[in-house]
Amino acid sequence: MAQPYREKIDKMSSEVVDSNPYSRLMALKKMGIVNNYEDIKNQSVIIVGLGGIGSVAAEMLTRCGVGKLLLFDYDTVEIANMNRLFFRPDQAGLSKTKAAEQTLQHINPDVSFETYNYNITTIDSFEHFKSRIEKGGIVPDTPVSLVLGCVDNFEARTAINQACLELNRSWMESGVSENAISGHIQFIVPGETACFQCVPPLIVASGIDERTLKREGVCAASLPTTMGIVAGMLIQNTLKYLLKFGEVSYLLGYNALLDYFPKDNIKPNPECSNSICVKQQKAYQEYLKSLPPPVAVVQEPQTKPSTENEWGIELVEDEQPTTATSTKPSNTQFEYTYEKKPTVQVNEETKVKVNESSLEDLMAQLKGLKK
Amino acid sequence: MDNQTKQTVAQIPLLTVKAGPRDGDQWIERLKEEYQALIGYVEINKKADNDWFTIESNPMGTRWQGKCWYIYNFKKYEFDLEFDMPVTYPETAPELAIPELEGKTEKMYRGGKICLTVHFKPLWARNVPHFGIAHALALGLAPWLAAEVPHLVDNGMIKHHEDK
Numbered sequence: 001m002a003q004p005y006r007e008k009i010d011k012m013s014s015e016v017v018d019s020n021p022y023s024r025l026m027a028l029k030k031m032g033i034v035n036n037y038e039d040i041k042n043q044s045v046i047i048v049g050l051g052g053i054g055s056v057a058a059e060m061l062t063r064c065g066v067g068k069l070l071l072f073d074y075d076t077v078e079i080a081n082m083n084r085l086f087f088r089p090d091q092a093g094l095s096k097t098k099a100a101e102q103t104l105q106h107i108n109p110d111v112s113f114e115t116y117n118y119n120i121t122t123i124d125s126f127e128h129f130k131s132r133i134e135k136g137g138i139v140p141d142t143p144v145s146l147v148l149g150c151v152d153n154f155e156a157r158t159a160i161n162q163a164c165l166e167l168n169r170s171w172m173e174s175g176v177s178e179n180a181i182s183g184h185i186q187f188i189v190p191g192e193t194a195c196f197q198c199v200p201p202l203i204v205a206s207g208i209d210e211r212t213l214k215r216e217g218v219c220a221a222s223l224p225t226t227m228g229i230v231a232g233m234l235i236q237n238t239l240k241y242l243l244k245f246g247e248v249s250y251l252l253g254y255n256a257l258l259d260y261f262p263k264d265n266i267k268p269n270p271e272c273s274n275s276i277c278v279k280q281q282k283a284y285q286e287y288l289k290s291l292p293p294p295v296a297v298v299q300e301p302q303t304k305p306s307t308e309n310e311w312g313i314e315l316v317e318d319e320q321p322t323t324a325t326s327t328k329p330s331n332t333q334f335e336y337t338y339e340k341k342p343t344v345q346v347n348e349e350t351k352v353k354v355n356e357s358s359l360e361d362l363m364a365q366l367k368g369l370k371k
Numbered sequence: 372m373d374n375q376t377k378q379t380v381a382q383i384p385l386l387t388v389k390a391g392p393r394d395g396d397q398w399i400e401r402l403k404e405e406y407q408a409l410i411g412y413v414e415i416n417k418k419a420d421n422d423w424f425t426i427e428s429n430p431m432g433t434r435w436q437g438k439c440w441y442i443y444n445f446k447k448y449e450f451d452l453e454f455d456m457p458v459t460y461p462e463t464a465p466e467l468a469i470p471e472l473e474g475k476t477e478k479m480y481r482g483g484k485i486c487l488t489v490h491f492k493p494l495w496a497r498n499v500p501h502f503g504i505a506h507a508l509a510l511g512l513a514p515w516l517a518a519e520v521p522h523l524v525d526n527g528m529i530k531h532h533e534d535k
Contacts, residue, residue: 075481121455121457121458121459121463122455122457122458123392123393123433123455123456123458126393126458153480154463154492154496155457155459155463155464155466158457158459158462158463159457159458159459162458162459178488197462200496273462273499274462337493338493338496338497339493339497340497341497342497342498342501343494343497343498344385344498344501344502346385346387346501350384350385351384351385351386351387352384352385352386352387352404352407352408352411353384353407354400354403354404354407355407357403359399359402359403359406362403362406362407362410363406363427363428365406365410366406366409366410366413366426366427367427369410369413369414369417370425
């Protein structure tokens, strides 16, 4: 690895000299935007997925001087990634975690790193992943400050959701649509907001008739612009959350074709398919009840109907009849990726009949069916 | 989906135990259902003279391996099939992989995981926990093979073992 270009810096200084890497960040203090900027050194963040969003998010946090980053990915750098930011052609073939650590450590020697090159959805890796959420903080054996989901698939998102629900830790989910023209970030607080499984995954309405979309061929498109913008939205929200300034967004979308940024707030679903989410919801309600009366009035933020139209954008009429439930996005610029209604009906006739056989017998029976 | 596939799928028994590989005894119950449904599905296929895969798991049912094949122009193309049970199963479908085809088709993710995003995952999500491995094979893998194998053969990306 290249020699560090500077010594580690113990205390962030606001001195304005060319050699101070933190002068422009500490200026946020002088301007009254962030009163405690140096607190960022005490923050630790897990980033799952080092693709077009996660790698850029990691670079942003590194440059901001975050205390510690824990990076998870099982992929290697490929030339096909070069349409996105961060990785360089000479890193092709390296694991994304190692390549990222190299670059980031050089940019800012003050950040400490943990990297894990595995798939969090497999049984063994998942338990380890959970233990890093719980114990990977700056002070050993304390939880990390925040988990960021920057993955590209439903399985990994569900696994992060599961881990954070079990550990009662907040996390932020992010994503870009397969056609690269929209994206979103979502801040998930167990019990307080909708979890990732409360409602079908949300995407920003594209304004394109889905039926006209050519779906054959490649699985996903990507643009450095859309991914960079979403990474920026994600880390802006992260900084606001970690350093307690401004207002943290719960659901923020980006529609690239219309340059529209819808914002919303999804309530948890009392009938969420994840039983731990339901448990956390009850715990949160109990917590609200336990608060002294004047504070108790501050209920869960209401989902705002989109009557205040800050951007003066006209919404296209939604032809779908809207069934009003509290867990539905109030903003028609968000839509579900799929219907929830089952396509099958379980009854005595259609349901599997498990006889008295042991699992071993059944395994042998299936094997016996091979020609 | 063609009518025959629909009819076949309708005959695969539906599962009821909502348990994943981290759920101990409940998982064993789920595994029994999985095996029973797979046995049912293989029997249906054999009866229709349409046997097209074999599959088995490790004792805990966390890792699955087998073979699948597709007949095109009277020639049989056979592939190794494998997948791990994700921790969030059955909330999320297994990610079926044919590693030997990695890099040969665009409809595939790293590690040879076949692309199921559009045609299968939404369907799976709507029917949790009633679909199992048999459904993933019938509704995910079978249509994928039917679309991809002819394409791969016609473009010379794969060759029948007798033509090598």
